[in-house]
Amino acid sequence: MSTADETFTILGSIRTASVDETEVVAAKLARVLRMGDRVALAGDLGGGKTAFVRGVVRGLGSPHVRDVASPTFALHHRYPDGRLLVDHCDLYRLTPPADLAAEGLDLVVRDPAGVLFVEWAERAAEGFRDFDLRIDFIYAGEDARLLRFSARPAVADRFRGALS
Numbered sequence: 445m446s447t448a449d450e451t452f453t454i455l456g457s458i459r460t461a462s463v464d465e466t467e468v469v470a471a472k473l474a475r476v477l478r479m480g481d482r483v484a485l486a487g488d489l490g491g492g493k494t495a496f497v498r499g500v501v502r503g504l505g506s507p508h509v510r511d512v513a514s515p516t517f518a519l520h521h522r523y524p525d526g527r528l529l530v531d532h533c534d535l536y537r538l539t540p541p542a543d544l545a546a547e548g549l550d551l552v553v554r555d556p557a558g559v560l561f562v563e564w565a566e567r568a569a570e571g572f573r574d575f576d577l578r579i580d581f582i583y584a585g586e587d588a589r590l591l592r593f594s595a596r597p598a599v600a601d602r603f604r605g606a607l608s
């Protein structure tokens with residue numbers, strides 16, 4: 445879902461103390477995801493972005509949980525057969541500002557077949573313009589991570605509910 449309004453509303457932060465806790469937060473979020481939602485994953489290397497996608501895929505009931513890995517070379521993975529299909533992109537190896545059309549990713553971003561999660565979304569030339577929800581991952585110690593959530597005003601209540 446896209447809106448003309450490009451500002452994000454801050455929803456708050458969650459501190460997780462293990463990779464499993466990060467996956468549980470992601471699975472909660474998965475419950476409120478709707479067809480067409482686009483989620484930007486930004487922040488630190490090893491911050492837990494891929495782990496978060498794994499939790500979403502699990503939460504949506506897809507059998508492809510163990511296939512979830514950073515699509516660093518393919519740029520795009522797809523996990524079907526859950527409540528919603530998950531498209532998973534990773535822009536890490538692209539030099540910012542990355543031209544998604546040149547990489548063949550623009551259609552995936554503009555017209556998702558389910559829900560879309562993009563790691564290193566901050567590298568896209570378009571920035572966060574195409575996204576409904578943004579999650580920043582901050583390294584806070586060996587097993588600690590801070591997940592900071594912000595969303596478009598139109599969808600903020602739906603996501604806030606999933607995180608409280």
Ligand SMILES: Nc1ncnc2c1ncn2[C@@H]1O[C@H](COP(=O)(O)OP(=O)(O)OP(=O)(O)O)[C@@H](O)[C@H]1O
Nearest residue numbers: 460461462463466489490491492493494495587589
């Ligand atoms: N609280 C935590 N949440 C998530 N991952 C954690 C946590 N504590 C430790 N980890 C570890 O940190 C690593 C996170 O890796 P992951 O691939 O999910 O990060 P990433 O943000 O996708 O990294 P990259 O930027 O390289 O794609 C994993 O090895 C995981 O076990």
Ligand SMILES: [Mg+2]
Nearest residue numbers: 493494514563
């Ligand atoms: Mg990753």
